[in-house]
Amino acid sequence: MLPDRYIRATRSPVLTSVTEEIRLALEAWVETSKSDPKVLQRAETVRAEIEREAKTRQSAIEAIFGGAPPRGGRTTKQAPA
Numbered sequence: 001m002l003p004d005r006y007i008r009a010t011r012s013p014v015l016t017s018v019t020e021e022i023r024l025a026l027e028a029w030v031e032t033s034k035s036d037p038k039v040l041q042r043a044e045t046v047r048a049e050i051e052r053e054a055k056t057r058q059s060a061i062e063a064i065f066g067g068a069p070p071r072g073g074r075t076t077k078q079a080p081a
Contacts (some may be wrong), residue, residue: 016024033039
């Protein structure tokens with residue numbers, strides 16, 4: 001849930017829909033989060049974890065198939081004639 005300070009920051013004398021208020025509050029939260037050191041550190045941690053998982057999966061594929069798959073993508077065996 002967004003803190004009240006983000007919702008209050010978007011209020012104006014002009015009546016808007018609840019959906020518009022939520023959109024404005026989310027935009028304010030996103031902009032504020034872009035410079036929040038805790039959010040930036042968490043993003044870096046998540047990015048590093050994603051990269052580790054990708055390398056693990058790539059290594060598993062290489063171990064099974066002995067390297068990169070052929071350029072044509074997946075191939076299927078044809079039934080003997």
